[in-house]
Amino acid sequence: MSGYHVPVLGEEALDVLLEAGAGFFLDGTVGGGGHTLMLLERCPHCRVLAVDRDPEAIEAARRRLYAHADRVRFLATRFDRAVDDIEVRDRGLDGALLDLGVSSHQLDADRRGFTFRRGARLDMRMTPEGASAADVLARASEEELGRIFREYGEERHARRLARAIVEARADRPIETSDELVGLVDRALPGRVETQDRARIFQALRIEVNDEIDALEAALPAIRDALVGDGVLVVIAYHSLEDRIVKNAFREWSRSCVCPPGLPICTCRGEPLGETLTRKPVRPGDQELAANPRARSARLRAWRKAA
Ligand SMILES: C[S@@+](CC[C@H](N)C(=O)[O-])C[C@H]1O[C@@H](n2cnc3c(N)ncnc32)[C@H](O)[C@@H]1O
The missing domain is CATH 1.10.150.170 (Putative methyltransferase TM0872, insert domain)
Incomplete structure (x- = not known):
C-alpha cells in the first residue's frame, strides 16, 4: 500500500521485474505512481502501461510521472481489462506488476470513505x-x-x-x-x-470493488499476455488474495496436469513457467519502520517459460 510514499517492496519488485532487461511493462495498479517511477528511473529504455481503475489515481500518477511522459501511457480501467489494450495484444508484455488493495491517497481522503474516521461517509468505491x-x-x-x-x-x-x-x-x-x-x-x-x-x-x-473477481480474472489474462521469460509480480495485503496468487502460480508451474490418482503421467505436460518466490517476500524491519502500512505485504513472482 503506498501513495506518495516509497513504494512497498519496491527494490524487491523491480529486481525481479527487470532481471531480463528493458522492455514494455504493465503497472496494473499505478496508484500514486511509486513503482512506475522507480522502474522508469532504474531502466531508461523501459516503457510502462500505467493502469488504475481510480481516475483520481491516474491524474495523481500523471502529474508525478510528468518528466517521463514519453515512456508511460495511462489507462483508467480495471487491471483485468488491461490486456485488451492494442499494444499489449500486439506486442505482449515483458513484465507486469499488481500492487493490490488501496493507496494511501485513497485511505487518507475522508470523502472516499475507506477509513473509520468520525463522520466519514461509507463510500469505499475505487471508481x-x-x-x-x-x-x-x-x-x-x-x-x-x-x-x-x-x-x-x-x-x-x-x-x-x-x-x-x-x-x-x-x-x-x-x-x-x-x-x-x-x-x-x-x-x-x-x-x-x-x-x-x-x-x-x-x-x-x-x-x-469486486476485488476478488478482478484478481481471479486478471491473473490468467496477464499470464497469457506475457512474452516468454516475462515476469508477473503480485503484492497482496490480505491472506485470501495471497492464497489466490500462490495457488495460481503453483498450478501454472506444474509439469503434470493429469487428474490425481493416475499411476503414471500420461499428459506429458510442460509447465507454463516457474514460481520465482518459494516463500512470499515480506518487508524488512527498515521498510516497516518507515511505512507501517506495509506490514501485511507479501510479494510473489512467477516467470513464463521462454
Ligand atoms: C496499493 S495502491 C498502488 C500503489 C502504487 N504501486 C504506488 O507505488 O504508488 C493500489 C491501487 O490499485 C488500484 N486498484 C485496485 N484494484 C484495482 C483493479 N482491479 N484494477 C485497477 N486498479 C486497481 C487502486 O485504485 C489503487 O490506486
Whole structure:
C-alpha cells in the first residue's frame, strides 16, 4: 500500500521485474505512481502501461510521472481489462506488476470513505460508479452480509454482525463510518480492537470493488499476455488474495496436469513457467519502520517459460 510514499517492496519488485532487461511493462495498479517511477528511473529504455481503475489515481500518477511522459501511457480501467489494450495484444508484455488493495491517497481522503474516521461517509468505491459501502449495508441480505464478513474479513462472528446490521437498518440507514464502528463494537463479543474494525471495513471494501473477481480474472489474462521469460509480480495485503496468487502460480508451474490418482503421467505436460518466490517476500524491519502500512505485504513472482 503506498501513495506518495516509497513504494512497498519496491527494490524487491523491480529486481525481479527487470532481471531480463528493458522492455514494455504493465503497472496494473499505478496508484500514486511509486513503482512506475522507480522502474522508469532504474531502466531508461523501459516503457510502462500505467493502469488504475481510480481516475483520481491516474491524474495523481500523471502529474508525478510528468518528466517521463514519453515512456508511460495511462489507462483508467480495471487491471483485468488491461490486456485488451492494442499494444499489449500486439506486442505482449515483458513484465507486469499488481500492487493490490488501496493507496494511501485513497485511505487518507475522508470523502472516499475507506477509513473509520468520525463522520466519514461509507463510500469505499475505487471508481465513481457502482454501489457504495452504505448501499451494500442497506441492500445486502443477512446471508450475504455474513458471507462478506466471513470470507473477506475472516470474522468469526460474521453472522452475529450481519444480524445486528439488519436490525439496525430497520430503524435508520447506516451511512457513516462511526455508525458502523458503533455497531461493530456492540455486536462483536469482548474487547473490539482497531484491527477487528479494520477487517470489517476491508471486507466491505473488497465486496464494493469486486476485488476478488478482478484478481481471479486478471491473473490468467496477464499470464497469457506475457512474452516468454516475462515476469508477473503480485503484492497482496490480505491472506485470501495471497492464497489466490500462490495457488495460481503453483498450478501454472506444474509439469503434470493429469487428474490425481493416475499411476503414471500420461499428459506429458510442460509447465507454463516457474514460481520465482518459494516463500512470499515480506518487508524488512527498515521498510516497516518507515511505512507501517506495509506490514501485511507479501510479494510473489512467477516467470513464463521462454
Ligand atoms: C496499493 S495502491 C498502488 C500503489 C502504487 N504501486 C504506488 O507505488 O504508488 C493500489 C491501487 O490499485 C488500484 N486498484 C485496485 N484494484 C484495482 C483493479 N482491479 N484494477 C485497477 N486498479 C486497481 C487502486 O485504485 C489503487 O490506486
